[in-house]
Amino acid sequence: MGQIELKQVTKSFGDVQVIPPLDLTIHDGEFTVFVGPSGCGKSTLLRLIAGLEDISSGHIEIDGKDATDLVPAKRGLAMVFQSYALYPHMSVRKNIAFPLRMAKMDPAEIDRRVNAAAEVLNLADYIDRRPGQLSGGQRQRVAIGRAIVREPSAFLFDEPLSNLDAALRVGMRMEISELHKKLKTTMVYVTHDQVEAMTMADKIVVLQAGVIEQVGSPLELYRRPRNTFVAGFIGSPKMNLIGGEEAAKHDAATIGIRPEHIDVVESDGMWQGSVGVAEHLGSDTFFHIHNTGLTETITVRAIGDINLTHGDTIHLNPRMHELHRFDAQGLRID
Amino acid sequence: MATKASRSAARLMMAPAVILLLGWMLVPLIMTLWFSFRVYLPLRGGDQGWAGFDNYIRFVTSSAFWPSVQTTLIIVIGVLAITVIFGILIALLLDQPIWGQGVVRILVIAPFFVMPTVSALVWKNMFMDPVNGLFSHLWRFFGAEPVSWLSDASLPSIIMIVSWQWLPFATLILLTAVQSLDSEQLEAAEMDGAPWHKRFWFLVLPHLSRAITIVILIQTIFLLAIFAEIFVTTGGAFGTRTLSYLIFQRVLESQNVGLGSAGGVYAIILANIVAIFLMRIVGKNLD
Amino acid sequence: MARSVTPRRKLLNTTAAWAIGLLIFFPILWTILTSFKTEAQAIAAPPIFLGFDWTLENYRVVLERSDYARFLWNSIIIAGLSTLIGVAIAVPAAWSMAFVPSKRTKDILLWMLSTKMLPAVGVLYPIYLLFIQLGLLDSRAGLVVVLMLINLPIIVWMLYTYFKEIPGEILEAARMDGATLPQELLYVLTPMAIPGIASTMLLNFILAWNEAFWTLNLTAVNAAPLTAFIASYSSPEGLFFAKLSAASTMAIAPILILGWFSQKQLVRGLTFGAVK
Numbered sequence: 089m090g091q092i093e094l095k096q097v098t099k100s101f102g103d104v105q106v107i108p109p110l111d112l113t114i115h116d117g118e119f120t121v122f123v124g125p126s127g128c129g130k131s132t133l134l135r136l137i138a139g140l141e142d143i144s145s146g147h148i149e150i151d152g153k154d155a156t157d158l159v160p161a162k163r164g165l166a167m168v169f170q171s172y173a174l175y176p177h178m179s180v181r182k183n184i185a186f187p188l189r190m191a192k193m194d195p196a197e198i199d200r201r202v203n204a205a206a207e208v209l210n211l212a213d214y215i216d217r218r219p220g221q222l223s224g225g226q227r228q229r230v231a232i233g234r235a236i237v238r239e240p241s242a243f244l245f246d247e248p249l250s251n252l253d254a255a256l257r258v259g260m261r262m263e264i265s266e267l268h269k270k271l272k273t274t275m276v277y278v279t280h281d282q283v284e285a286m287t288m289a290d291k292i293v294v295l296q297a298g299v300i301e302q303v304g305s306p307l308e309l310y311r312r313p314r315n316t317f318v319a320g321f322i323g324s325p326k327m328n329l330i331g332g333e334e335a336a337k338h339d340a341a342t343i344g345i346r347p348e349h350i351d352v353v354e355s356d357g358m359w360q361g362s363v364g365v366a367e368h369l370g371s372d373t374f375f376h377i378h379n380t381g382l383t384e385t386i387t388v389r390a391i392g393d394i395n396l397t398h399g400d401t402i403h404l405n406p407r408m409h410e411l412h413r414f415d416a417q418g419l420r421i422d
Numbered sequence: 423m424a425t426k427a428s429r430s431a432a433r434l435m436m437a438p439a440v441i442l443l444l445g446w447m448l449v450p451l452i453m454t455l456w457f458s459f460r461v462y463l464p465l466r467g468g469d470q471g472w473a474g475f476d477n478y479i480r481f482v483t484s485s486a487f488w489p490s491v492q493t494t495l496i497i498v499i500g501v502l503a504i505t506v507i508f509g510i511l512i513a514l515l516l517d518q519p520i521w522g523q524g525v526v527r528i529l530v531i532a533p534f535f536v537m538p539t540v541s542a543l544v545w546k547n548m549f550m551d552p553v554n555g556l557f558s559h560l561w562r563f564f565g566a567e568p569v570s571w572l573s574d575a576s577l578p579s580i581i582m583i584v585s586w587q588w589l590p591f592a593t594l595i596l597l598t599a600v601q602s603l604d605s606e607q608l609e610a611a612e613m614d615g616a617p618w619h620k621r622f623w624f625l626v627l628p629h630l631s632r633a634i635t636i637v638i639l640i641q642t643i644f645l646l647a648i649f650a651e652i653f654v655t656t657g658g659a660f661g662t663r664t665l666s667y668l669i670f671q672r673v674l675e676s677q678n679v680g681l682g683s684a685g686g687v688y689a690i691i692l693a694n695i696v697a698i699f700l701m702r703i704v705g706k707n708l709d
Numbered sequence: 710m711a712r713s714v715t716p717r718r719k720l721l722n723t724t725a726a727w728a729i730g731l732l733i734f735f736p737i738l739w740t741i742l743t744s745f746k747t748e749a750q751a752i753a754a755p756p757i758f759l760g761f762d763w764t765l766e767n768y769r770v771v772l773e774r775s776d777y778a779r780f781l782w783n784s785i786i787i788a789g790l791s792t793l794i795g796v797a798i799a800v801p802a803a804w805s806m807a808f809v810p811s812k813r814t815k816d817i818l819l820w821m822l823s824t825k826m827l828p829a830v831g832v833l834y835p836i837y838l839l840f841i842q843l844g845l846l847d848s849r850a851g852l853v854v855v856l857m858l859i860n861l862p863i864i865v866w867m868l869y870t871y872f873k874e875i876p877g878e879i880l881e882a883a884r885m886d887g888a889t890l891p892q893e894l895l896y897v898l899t900p901m902a903i904p905g906i907a908s909t910m911l912l913n914f915i916l917a918w919n920e921a922f923w924t925l926n927l928t929a930v931n932a933a934p935l936t937a938f939i940a941s942y943s944s945p946e947g948l949f950f951a952k953l954s955a956a957s958t959m960a961i962a963p964i965l966i967l968g969w970f971s972q973k974q975l976v977r978g979l980t981f982g983a984v985k
């Protein structure tokens with residue numbers, strides 16, 4: 089079990105309300121990702137769920153039971169911190185065993201579980217080392233190991249990969265996803281990286297300034313962003329958001345078109361402009377295009393093998409059925 | 423890290439320390455205040471009633487009062503100046519690559535281990551004794567007349583003894599600070615052709631300001647209270663009677679608790695002035 | 710700072726540093742040497758540096774004259790217990806300040822420190838009276854309490870600065886892992902802060918060992934520690950340099966040896982945790 093429900097939860101630090109009233113249900117077994125720009129309150133929300141901070145008002149229910157006033161230890165959740173927060177004076181084995189020791193578990197059972205976790209996470213080779221002697225990726229694994237041995241009802245991750253280098257990050261991302269498939273335990277995962285959100289989540293919660301902008305599966309958010317913020321935040325490179333006359337043509341205050349939904353054509357495109365920066369990634373090429381007559385620079389994704397460089401003229405054709413329209417409040421028009 | 427539970431736990435865990443210190447501060451303070459308004463002579467009839475402000479007036483108008491304040495300040499400032507200046511110089515020297523740094527450091531720290539009574543006795547007898555002291559031998563060796571240090575140059579002597587005890591502390595703190603100085607910054611300045619005194623003045627000294635503040639704070643706390651050094655060497659004679667020592671004499675030697683307590687209140691006020699002054703600086707300089 | 714220098718420069722620096730080191734250390738060295746001389750050699754003119762008849766006679770006389778073991782034992786008990794109790798009280802307080810800071814934390818800390826500025830003489834008589842009332846005069850228990858109290862602010866301050874170096878997330882992790890507050894302090898914070906706690910204890914042990922106001926004024930015979938033992942040599946008998954030196958050496962030797970063996974922690978402690 090691992091259903092978490094937030095009901096009208098708010099959080100203020102002094103006079104500053106960081107989380108205005110917020111409702112959210114995280115279902116059992118779901119991989120939920122909180123994503124949003126830095127300072128939007130993702131960590132705060134996670135810490136409220138963990139019980140490391142008091143909520144200012146509202147209720148938190150875990151598995152249908154009120155957990156608002158429960159201390160962290162009693163919530164049955166496990167957390168993996170951004171800094172890993174390993175106990176530096178204990179070996180890997182002792183680190184992983186610590187929560188079990190605190191639960192006064194039988195030593196034989198502790199051993200069994202620690203070994204099982206070490207097996208799953210490939211920790212066996214350095215089980216007797218101290219955290220100080222481990223690489224970032226290994227520490228991360230130990231932190232996860234410490235979380236899984238308790239068999240918690242849900243895992244909380246606060247930007248667990250942000251201290252790793254790019255290659256390792258991709259690897260760990262997959263490992264965590266696999267772990268979720270295997271354990272089928274609820275996971276709540278905080279990141280500011282929308283790629284992580286898109287690739288890992290069953291459900292994404294997009295936050296801005298403590299407010300939930302949209303909740304949905306990755307593809308839902310991609311296909312039908314509820315407002316311009318989500319539209320701009322989900323997807324890489326960012327959706328082109330165009331205002332002014334061009335939007336008015338479509339009866340909208342803003343229109344949005346993703347770079348991958350604009351075709352580069354030989355001639356007679358709807359838009360025409362000159363290539364600014366061209367990013368050749370090999371598989372794809374991203375063009376930043378100026379002088380289209382629009383106020384905004386347009387980003388376009390083209391095939392990798394295309395021979396246009398800075399200053400060249402380019403013709404573009406947006407796919408009209410992929411066009412997103414938003415009203416003056418930035419809300420989606422269907 | 424702030425839930426109601428952890429905040430109340432924090433208050434609970436701080437309580438013993440706070441309550442103990444509050445008691446330690448308030449109980450004797452109130453008693454001292456009480457005595458200071460009484461005619462209280464333990465050996466001559468005990469508590470003989472209300473004295474009003476007599477004790478306070480007598481204490482400040484006694485001829486010993488202002489000299490004792492002056493003596494206190496001279497000792498504190500003198501020791502601070504010597505330890506900070508020499509501390510910086512020695513720290514800069516010890517920071518240089520030298521052979522046997524660890525041993526030298528131990529030698530320099532050693533005086534800090536010596537209890538004040540011992541250091542006062544050793545200096546008084548074995549170094550400053552006008553007949554057999556090492557200094558007198560040294561003076562005679564150069565054909566000079568030996569000095570009666572503790573009577574003719576009493577204040578400088580005491581300042582010297584106390585400085586010797588506190589120099590290790592100042593040196594060590596300053597050394598730690600010097601070692602954390604960014605060498606790239608210095609090298610850059612050297613490349614820019616800044617002469618050493620400019621580098622010292624504009625780079626090293628500002629970097630040391632926090633350490634110097636701490637040296638001054640901690641030493642002042644201890645220096646205002648020096649006792650054994652005077653008790654053992656001059657017994658307060660020859661112009662070495664600090665305010666603390668004057669009060670000590672009034673209370674214990676002349677057994678005039680009322681008068682001594684009034685002096686105590688003055689000393690507390692003086693200490694608080696210094697404290698407020700220091701806390702301002704330190705409060706700003708701490709994180 | 711300046712790192713690479715010419716060998717010539719290094720030699721020069723080394724010479725200067727050793728000269729200063731030896732100069733500062735000299736009074737202690739001289740005391741130790743003198744303690745092995747005969748009284749005549751101790752005051753010989755010109756002074757004899759090493760070429761004297763080494764003798765243990767002074768130590769024998771000092772040991773005969775006073776019960777050194779009792780003074781030593783009192784010093785150990787008083788300094789040791791006051792430090793232990795002080796740390797036991799200060800660890801929770803420092804935990805609160807470092808990990809659950811509030812607006813008043815810094816004020817409380819500075820206030821604690823300011824209690825150290827209360828002139829001891831100002832409150833000597835009240836304490837004296839209280840001690841008589843409570844039957845604590847000339848008792849080790851009384852001195853333990855007083856020395857614990859006068860060093861408590863420094864212990865709290867030092868522990869606070871050490872604790873602040875420890876990331877709060879690790880303690881939060883312990884909390885998530887089901888540790889209760891005492892377990893958090895015992896199994897996570899304390900082991901992580903061992904070096905800092907050791908330095909703190911060492912420094913405060915030394916401060917308590919050397920404390921010479923309360924130990925002189927609140928003891929007579931039973932509880933008198935080494936500070937009082939040595940003060941008894943301030944009488945004209947102190948003019949016997951060799952015996953004075955022997956007594957002095959015996960009073961400072963335990964701390965010197967302790968300092969020698971724990972140099973690293975001590976250096977850390979001596980900076981009162983205030984400078985990194």
Ligand SMILES: Nc1ncnc2c1ncn2[C@@H]1O[C@H](COP(=O)(O)OP(=O)(O)OP(=O)(O)O)[C@@H](O)[C@H]1O
Binds near residue numbers: 106128131132
């Ligand atoms: N203990 C605190 N006291 C006061 N304000 C705080 C505290 N913790 C967080 N805040 C504020 O709350 C807001 C949300 O912070 P939070 O750490 O949740 O952001 P975040 O979304 O996790 O950002 P990041 O991606 O940078 O980690 C920020 O504006 C922050 O300044």
Ligand SMILES: [Mg+2]
Binds near residue numbers: 130131132247
């Ligand atoms: Mg965060």
